[in-house]
Amino acid sequence: MFDNNELRELIARAFSEDVGTGDITTLSTIPRDARISGRFIAKEEGVLCGIDIARAVFEYADPAIELEALLRDGDSFGAGDVIARVRGRAIPVLTGERLALNFLQRLSGIATRTRAETEKIKGTKARIVDTRKTTPGLRVYEKYAVRVGGGGNHRFNLADGVLIKDNHIRAAGGIAKAVAAARLRAPHTLKIEVETENLAQVAEALEAGADIVMLDNMTTQAMAEAVSLIAGRALVEASGNMDSRDLYEVAATGVDYISMGALTHSVRALDISLRFDEGSQGA
Helix, strand or coil, X not given: CCCHHHHHHHHHHHHHHHHCCCCHXXXXXXXXXXXXXXXXXXXXXXXXXXXXXXXXXXXXXXXXXXXXXXXXXXXXXXXXXXXXXXXXXXXHHHHHHHHHHHHHHHHXXXXXXXXXXXHHCCCCCCEEECCCCCCCCCHHHHXXXXXXXXXXXXXXXXXXXXXXXXXXXXXXXXXXXXXXXXXXXXXXXXXXXXXXXXXXXXXXXXXXXXXXXXXXXXXXXXXXXXXXXXXXXXXXXXXXXXXXXXXXXXXXXXXCEEECCHXXXXXXXXXXXXXXXXXXXXX
């Protein structure tokens, strides 16, 4: 699922940032031989994502810690549901608690938001996809969360495809010139997508041979007209503040994709807590 070395490096950096020279509170209050058990409890309904990363966090803190997942990534849960159980030495569990929750809450928030958005366009052919508006260093995990929630992934990085946006068009001297240059220099295996803002640009992108036409911040009526104009000669992507739009109306225009940066760049972390069992010390 993930590159184990990259994940371990990420967790190591996270521990270095969070723990510093030591968890002084835990080390000064908890006996070194104390053991605890606890439960990850959802405080609201949602879609789980990141349970294996939470397990990796505790394994980094202490390989002897046991995390028993009661749900899998992609499973839905309600408020009060127990997601997982953890048991082990108290000090490393407490030291890793916040990091495990940070990953679990953020990724579950992304999966939950994505699931909600995909539900809005059921019955249409459109698919919700993400963008590159992700947290630096966390892209592979946040895009994984989008897939867990039922969405799709746009480009992972700038090498994944040609996406000619407004500034490229201005710098290149127009859509036709930009697409022609891309055809000459980019590998033939990559699709060429062009961002358009009006029907004239849509026609120009088609004439230039774009594989995908992005409709940026267009009205619903303009999108429907663009889809009719394109008539299956290219894939169509709707983009631009889609989180404030009626997604079913957008999807009903006939677009193939709806890209939403809000899935990752401003998502709210889900409320999940780790609650220790009473009397677990020394267990």
